Amino acid sequence: MNPILMIDFGSTNTKVTAVDLDGEKLLGTAASYTTVQTDINDGLENALKKLEAKTGKLDYTARYACSSAAGGLRMIASGLVPELTAEAARQAALGAGAKVLKTYAYELTEDDAEEIQRLAPDIFLLTGGTDGGNKDNILQNAKVLAGIEGTFPVLIAGNRAAARTCEKILTEAGKQVIVCENVMPKFNELNIQPAQDKIREIFLDRIIKAKGLSQASQLISGIMMPTPAAVLAAMELLSRGTEDFGEGKGLGELAAVDVGGATTDIYSMTDGAPERPNTIIKGLPEPYAKRTVEGDIGMRYSAAGIVEAAGLGAVSSLAGLDEDRTLELLDEITNDTSRMPDTPELEAFDKALASMAIKVGMSRHAGTFEKVYTPMGEAYAQVGKDLSRVDKIIITGGSLIHNTPEAVRAIAAHALYDINQPSSLKPQNAQVLVDKEYILSAMGLLSQYHPETALKIMKKELVSYGTAK
């Protein structure tokens, strides 16, 4: 036996997962309540004790960790045009596993500067202009950033012709500056990997120390990454596999949803190319592995956001409650965010909330198309990814995985094509796979060293709950 430990430092829970590399199997998982205010190591010790009770004493040969503690990796991004470099910057940050607090386009104003100072991000991603393109905007924004108090590092990933000058402006103001390749070197060409690699380096160097994780990191033999980046890595491995055939073959195109207490994360693994003939793609090219985060929808802290986005009528009729009662329950769970669905009424309400969170999140994540009548006949213009042929949906996150298969399938069905939103390119029907043991972030960590084993374990541990239609 060759046991390895994966640790996931969350904002409320520390989760541990033990895997046997030789047997290529899951040994056990456990979780314990933690707060950063106390000591992150207390939570880890408790979780390890619980795990030991299940697996017996194990002599781990390696320990890997990811973290979303202390608010996760909090970033602000800026670019020039909202749909172009500002969006590319946002995508880069999201794909690196960050929580994007704000994305600015065009010139930063004095109000923006105050807001940035108040938000105090962990990293500021400064972009704008294609290589050889617009310089004025990024230079101006560098000047504004130079005037902001705060110790956050600035990652410059904009017009290379202006990068040096920006670096000088910011360094002279005492900021830590890192320069990397442009997120959009040519018009509409997305180049976000270099920025993401740098974000991960900064996260390792600085953020971990700042968030009180350094003590714990002494126990850890390798890689710390933001938890969403680990989940994204797991999804991509599961989709693409390690080989084109046999045991290493991936599951192909898939989508995933993680409905949390404060946010809803949606992932898709597909190039999202159009299914329809005569389709012209508009907007930025899409990354194969895409993550979006809906900061306004979640099961507790952001429950009101779900009701706002989906409509009170939709939530209450799905829950089988009248609107006044729905509002009362909404109040209860928002005021007591640790409240479990302990009555049949609350259970129904929670299911309705989860369904609507998935519906809204997936609608925002998926691309859309528009029919255009041209003198040469009908054509379609597509923005974003076409997910209509995606036939697998992974369900993860504590709020969903403990429901019955029937309930999960019914909730997951809200991620699918909806006749009332005919232009939304959501999956048509999909097999529902549930991350019952809650291991995706751990498998993402494992994938960095042992992708074959991580893939095998995921294929084994993700449970099929049938097909949602």
Added chain:
Amino acid sequence: MENKKKLVIGVIGADVHAVGIQILNHAFEDAGFEVTNLGVMVSQEEYIAAAVETAADAIMVSSLYGHGELDCRGLREKCQEAGLKDILLYVGGNIVVGKQPFDEVEARFKKMGFDRVFGPGTDPQDTIKALKEDFGL
């Protein structure tokens, strides 16, 4: 590379004529320009976004299906709004419905703020000559 003049080109509106714009792309690149080709079915906003981000020197609008006049209206004003004060605007192709005297068409598009207007069947070399003139190359 940074000294090359930068052009944003594309076919405006609901027009899907995809061949000519490729020919123009090659012709302009061969003539030493840096080209951002937006392809077909380009909206005014897309031309402007691309021109802002690439700091373009000219926007070259193609239209072949006769609706150019409607599609082009307001482009100059939007450029000004977006801070593209001195950008050159060219338009060319079958830009109006039916056969109309070209000098009238030219006058109408110039009034809309286009610096140069080209009729059907224009040789790309003529456009390149005009660009070089306007850029003082």
